[in-house]
Amino acid sequence: MLKRRLIPKLQMKSSQFGSSSKMVLVTTREYQKTIEIGNPVSQAKIYEAQAADELIFLDIDAPAHQRNITLDVIKRAAEEIFMPITIGGGIRSIEDFRLLLSHGADKVSINTIAIENPDLIGQASSIFGAQCVVVSIDYKKESDGTYRVWGQSGKLYSNWDVISWAIEVERRGAGEILLTSIDRDGMRQGLDINITKQVVQSVSIPVITSGGCGLAAHFVEGFIDGQASAVAAGTYFSFKDENIMQTRAQIKNAGVPIRIHT
Amino acid sequence: MFEIGIVDYGMGNLRSVYSALEAIGATPVICQEAQDLSQVDKIILPGVGAIGDCIHNLKNRGFVEVLNHQVLEKGKPILGICLGMQVMAKCSYEGGHYECLDWFNAEVVRLEPSDLNLRVPHVGWNNINYSSGSILFANLPASPDVYFVHSYHMQCSDSQDEIANCEYGGNVTVAVQKRNIMAVQFHPEKSQDYGLTILENFLRWQS
Numbered sequence: 001m002l003k004r005r006l007i008p009k010l011q012m013k014s015s016q017f018g019s020s021s022k023m024v025l026v027t028t029r030e031y032q033k034t035i036e037i038g039n040p041v042s043q044a045k046i047y048e049a050q051a052a053d054e055l056i057f058l059d060i061d062a063p064a065h066q067r068n069i070t071l072d073v074i075k076r077a078a079e080e081i082f083m084p085i086t087i088g089g090g091i092r093s094i095e096d097f098r099l100l101l102s103h104g105a106d107k108v109s110i111n112t113i114a115i116e117n118p119d120l121i122g123q124a125s126s127i128f129g130a131q132c133v134v135v136s137i138d139y140k141k142e143s144d145g146t147y148r149v150w151g152q153s154g155k156l157y158s159n160w161d162v163i164s165w166a167i168e169v170e171r172r173g174a175g176e177i178l179l180t181s182i183d184r185d186g187m188r189q190g191l192d193i194n195i196t197k198q199v200v201q202s203v204s205i206p207v208i209t210s211g212g213c214g215l216a217a218h219f220v221e222g223f224i225d226g227q228a229s230a231v232a233a234g235t236y237f238s239f240k241d242e243n244i245m246q247t248r249a250q251i252k253n254a255g256v257p258i259r260i261h262t
Numbered sequence: 263m264f265e266i267g268i269v270d271y272g273m274g275n276l277r278s279v280y281s282a283l284e285a286i287g288a289t290p291v292i293c294q295e296a297q298d299l300s301q302v303d304k305i306i307l308p309g310v311g312a313i314g315d316c317i318h319n320l321k322n323r324g325f326v327e328v329l330n331h332q333v334l335e336k337g338k339p340i341l342g343i344c345l346g347m348q349v350m351a352k353c354s355y356e357g358g359h360y361e362c363l364d365w366f367n368a369e370v371v372r373l374e375p376s377d378l379n380l381r382v383p384h385v386g387w388n389n390i391n392y393s394s395g396s397i398l399f400a401n402l403p404a405s406p407d408v409y410f411v412h413s414y415h416m417q418c419s420d421s422q423d424e425i426a427n428c429e430y431g432g433n434v435t436v437a438v439q440k441r442n443i444m445a446v447q448f449h450p451e452k453s454q455d456y457g458l459t460i461l462e463n464f465l466r467w468q469s
Contacts, residue, residue, distance in 0.1 A: 001429060002380070003387045003407060048454065053387055079281045084409055084452050101310075104277045106411070106452065129311045131383045131411045175383050175413075206381045229381060259387045259407045261454070 003259045004223045005053040005230035006248060007208060008237040012040050012089075013061040014069060021066070023073045027235045028060065029186035031138075031154040037238050041076045047237065050244035051261035054084040056109065056178070056208075056232055060153060062090020071103045078104020088136055088178075097124050101132065109134040109178055112151035115158045115165075118172055125173030130205075135169040136178040137162060139195065147195050154182045162195055163202050170203045177203065178232065181211035186235045188214025196226030208232050216250035223256045266465065267293040267302030269329075271319040273309045273345060275451075282451035286462050296328035304465070305329075305338060307445075309345030313354040313370065313414070316345050317362055326363065333365070333443060341464045342445030347438065348416055350445050356414045365443055368418040368435075375431020383413040384430050390437070390448070392426035398437065398444055398463050399426065408453040408460075410436075415447060442469050 013034060015024040025043050026034040037043075044055055057077070059070045067090075074087055087100050088109030097108050108128075114121055114135050125133045138154060139147045139162045147162040160168070166177055179199055181192045189212055196209040206229035209222050213233040222231040237244060252258050266283060268276055270292045283290040283306075290306075293299050307329075309316055320326050332338045342350050354360045354370035362370070373382045387407040392399040415434050418424050426437035426446075436447040444464065450457035 001389065002384065002410075003389075005386050051454070075277070078277050082278070082282050082285065082451055082454055082457060084411070084449075101275060102277070104275065104281075106275060106278070106310075126312065127315075130413060131385065132310065176385060204381055205383070206385050229386065261407075 001257050003053070003257050004228070005208070006219065006244060006251070006258070007054045007056055007230050007232040008047045008052050008244070009056045009058060009210060009232045009234040010040050010043060011058045011060050011234050012070075012073065013059070021069060023059070023069050025238075026060070027186060027238050031182050031185055034060070040073050041080070044077050044081055047244065048081045048083055051248070051259065052083070052244055053230070053259060054086065055081070056086045056088065058109070059087070059089030067099070071099065074100060074103045074105050086134055088134070094120070094123055094127060097128055101128060107132045107134050107176070109136045111136040111138060112156060114169060115149065115151045115156070115160070118168070121169055121172040121174055125175065130173050130175035133174050134176045134178050135174040136180065137165060137169070138180050138182050140182045141192070150182060163198055166199045166203050170205050174205060176206045176208065178208045178210065184212030187212055188235060190214065190218045191222045191226060191231070193221050193226045196222060196228055200227040206230065210234075216247045219247065219251050220254040220256060223251065224254070264289070264291045264302045266290050266304045266306060267299055268306045268308060269299070269325060270294045271316075271323050271325055273311050273316050273319060275310055276308060278451045279306060279308050279343065282458060282461055286458050286465065288465055296324040299325075299328050299332050303338070305332065305340040307340060307342045307346035307349070309343065309349065311345060313345060313348060313356040313360050313362070314358065316349050317360050320349065329363065337442045337469055339442045339464070339467055339469060340444065343451070344412060344447060344449060347445030347447050348414060350438075350443065351416050354414065366416070366418060366423055366438055366440060367420045368416045368423070368438070370414050370416050372414050373412070373430065373434070377431040380431045383411055384434075385411045388428045388430065390426045390428045392437065396425045396439065397467055398439065398446075398460060400463050401459050402456055406456045408448040408450070408456055410448045412447060
């Protein structure tokens with residue numbers, strides 16, 4: 001039986017060290033406030049040891065720095081970690097896909113460029129296969145109760161509502177959707193189950209939901225009520241007292257089919 | 263002679279396979295030219311992407327004839343991974359109809375799980391059931407979880423070729439073997455320690 005997946009999200013930004021810059025791991029809140037918490041590759045190794053199912057690396061200030069420091073993280077992670085790796089942030093072209101995939105990424109997640117140039121979804125899908133094209137959908141709940149898609153880490157308003165956009169990206173060849181609530185990011189108050197379930201029921205590709213996990217029970221809600229294939233979390237796993245293995249056991253006990261590695 | 267060669271024909275993630283082999287103590291070489299394959303004892307045929315490009319690149323770079331010679335005539339052990347498994351079938355129906363290597367009496371068709379709640383692509387960790395005598399799956403627990411990501415799968419006409427399957431809205435063949443030719447649909451290089459064990463088993467395999 002296919003297991004539901006738990007995916008630590010490693011959010012990275014560049015940090016200046018003298019004349020050179022390198023990637024550091026951060027946590028975010030509502031896509032704004034960031035706190036530096038460590039080194040992405042060492043943290044990824046800890047997650048691997050804790051039997052996380054996949055890893056998502058997100059370069060949250062990609063336009064602001066040189067691409068090679070991101071490639072360096074992916075290259076080092078792929079040399080040391082034998083599990084699926086997705087990378088997102090600042091992808092603009094087929095060439096970016098090629099570069100990231102050749103440095104060891106298994107999937108590439110696109111967000112802003114998918115909104116600006118949706119043809120890229122189909123192009124990437126036909127060249128590299130749908131399985132490595134993840135469309136990341138960031139959304140905010142509007143005051144009238146509708147869910148709106150935002151690009152550029154919550155700074156670029158789009159005309160798409162979440163459900164129509166999810167259907168559109170599947171039609172264009174996306175292999176997976178990474179759905180994130182901007183309002184709930186880093187708040188640890190729970191996932192948006194309502195929109196998760198609506199998206200899951202509107203598409204036939206796997207949906208990863210994220211934004212808001214603070215308790216093991218929030219993952220359980222995402223899987224059972226939201227019907228998501230996977231739940232991703234950044235802040236949740238960054239706090240060292242939240243051990244993935246304990247979280248997994250609690251989720252399994254709630255009746256969700258999940259990988260328990262002994 | 264080198265211990266093991268990875269076929270580089272422009273189809274995806276060689277680095278992960280390379281690193282996984284290094285992690286288990288092997289010294290892999292990347293084979294960009296078809297003739298490089300005569301210099302290795304064992305071959306890994308990886309592959310990510312679309313089957314049309316895969317077979318096109320194999321043909322264009324002269325790999326098809328050399329692979330047939332090394333594998334079918336000389337009996338060199340080979341392990342296909344993911345698309346590298348599918349290309350060993352007779353043909354594939356991914357995005358059309360493509361003639362493949364025809365090493366297995368099999369066709370590659372789209373996954374159509376009977377349970378409509380199951381999604382395509384089949385992405386994630388699924389447990390597999392393997393034939394008890396299979397050397398590729400030695401030293402593993404019963405029904406281990408391994409990592410999959412695919413939308414198409416191999417359907418064998420000769421059931422004895424299948425050495426492992428998984429349940430995904432029906433039985434899906436996930437590993438095949440015919441003498442020195444072995445192939446897996448999942449990604450051992452992405453399946454943490456179980457995956458590394460499978461690669462070790464292939465390295466140890468003696469015809």
